[in-house]
Amino acid sequence: MAKPSRPAPKPSLRLLDPFKGVTSSTPPIWLMRQAGRYLPEYREVRAKAGGFLDLCYNPALAAEVTLQPIRRYGFDAAILFADILLVPDALGQGLRFAEGEGPLLDPITSASDLSRLQPSATRPKYALVAETVARLRQDLPKETALIGFCGAPWTVATYMVEGRGSKDHAAARFWAYRDREGFQKLIDILVETSIDYLGQQVKAGADVLQIFDTWAGVLPDDELDRWVVEPTKRIVEGIKASYPDVPIIGFPRGAGAAALWYVSETGVDGLGCDTTMPPYMMGETFQDEPVVVQGNLDPLLLVVGGDAMDERVDEILELMDGKRFIFNLGHGIVPQTPPENVARLVERVRGS
Numbered sequence: 001m002a003k004p005s006r007p008a009p010k011p012s013l014r015l016l017d018p019f020k021g022v023t024s025s026t027p028p029i030w031l032m033r034q035a036g037r038y039l040p041e042y043r044e045v046r047a048k049a050g051g052f053l054d055l056c057y058n059p060a061l062a063a064e065v066t067l068q069p070i071r072r073y074g075f076d077a078a079i080l081f082a083d084i085l086l087v088p089d090a091l092g093q094g095l096r097f098a099e100g101e102g103p104l105l106d107p108i109t110s111a112s113d114l115s116r117l118q119p120s121a122t123r124p125k126y127a128l129v130a131e132t133v134a135r136l137r138q139d140l141p142k143e144t145a146l147i148g149f150c151g152a153p154w155t156v157a158t159y160m161v162e163g164r165g166s167k168d169h170a171a172a173r174f175w176a177y178r179d180r181e182g183f184q185k186l187i188d189i190l191v192e193t194s195i196d197y198l199g200q201q202v203k204a205g206a207d208v209l210q211i212f213d214t215w216a217g218v219l220p221d222d223e224l225d226r227w228v229v230e231p232t233k234r235i236v237e238g239i240k241a242s243y244p245d246v247p248i249i250g251f252p253r254g255a256g257a258a259a260l261w262y263v264s265e266t267g268v269d270g271l272g273c274d275t276t277m278p279p280y281m282m283g284e285t286f287q288d289e290p291v292v293v294q295g296n297l298d299p300l301l302l303v304v305g306g307d308a309m310d311e312r313v314d315e316i317l318e319l320m321d322g323k324r325f326i327f328n329l330g331h332g333i334v335p336q337t338p339p340e341n342v343a344r345l346v347e348r349v350r351g352s
């Protein structure tokens with residue numbers, strides 16, 4: 001069977017260097033949530049779009065807000081503007097973003113609710129996201145990589161089951177303990193549709209993929225294996241079967257010591273490290289693994305800026321000098337971040 005097509009890889013992407021084993025004392029840099037409310041130009045487009053979802057499903061505007069931080073800061077990568085919750089939305093669960101409340105979904109709480117999800121109906125919405133990717137492929141500078149993404153099944157499931165964000169993700173954890181088979185069916189649906197969704201992003205021009213598992217850290221080890229490691233491994237295998245050369249970064253936030261096992265079991269090419277990962281582990285332990293590490297400045301230090309930020313940035317850079325490393329935050333930029341602090345960070349990392 002012929003391999004699915006994708007645009008020819010760009011020759012000069014610094015973001016890809018560490019994946020090829022090419023290292024430097026000036027690592028590539030991009031930041032999680034680099035597009036968003038901390039930028040006045042984002043708020044302007046967001047107001048014009050109407051709701052947040054209208055923005056995500058408008059390829060011209062979604063491409064525009066993806067480009068905004070690239071114009072300002074010249075990051076080595078752009079991340080597609082979308083959201084991990086577009087997947088349950090495309091499956092037909094019904095998603096809205098209420099002002100000040102975050103995401104709201106009609107909860108799926110048992111196996112009998114799964115019939116509400118329609119994997120075959122995702123096409124039109126996934127196609128809009130793929131169109132954003134295709135536009136970005138045209139409009140991004142040739143040296144800027146494009147990162148496609150999805151949420152990992154576990155993290156997406158926590159929102160689907162709870163119907164909203166929560167602190168302890170108890171609804172999903174209870175279901176997973178009480179009815180393993182039923183919960184596995186939800187995870188299976190998410191694995192399959194995520195492979196389809198990410199594959200469409202690569203086909204449209206994404207250079208690298210990231211799988212966000214924001215709530216991996218709430219699970220005990222055996223549950224983490226079942227609901228984080230196994231599903232991620234299946235997604236990685238599914239993508240690699242068609243696109244073996246597209247690097248995949250996993251971000252199992254809060255996994256702690258289990259991150260090592262996550263790396264060896266899932267086959268990810270990159271590990272997104274959260275703020276709690278000691279940089280010496282990024283610079284030592286993980287360098288024995290065939291993996292690029294990415295992270296992990298505290299986003300709150302980016303709000304504070306100044307010497308406090310510089311000191312930590314220098315510490316990370318020193319420990320990661322010459323290692324397979326991508327500079328990033330340990331979690332997403334927060335809305336109160338002063339844009340000038342981001343400029344200062346980029347200058348510091350680039351040594352300019």
Ligand code: CP3
Binds near residue numbers: 037082102103149214
């Ligand atoms: O610049 C980028 O990083 C690209 C776009 C992106 C968004 N969300 C845009 C967004 C990405 C990669 C995400 C990932 C995402 N979304 C995650 C995983 C990463 C993480 O931060 O842990 C999660 C858990 C979500 C779910 C989500 N989306 C929540 C809980 C919320 C509400 C809280 C919040 O941060 O506002 C969102 C909304 C959201 N997603 C916004 C943006 C820019 C804010 C919406 C607005 O403009 O009002």
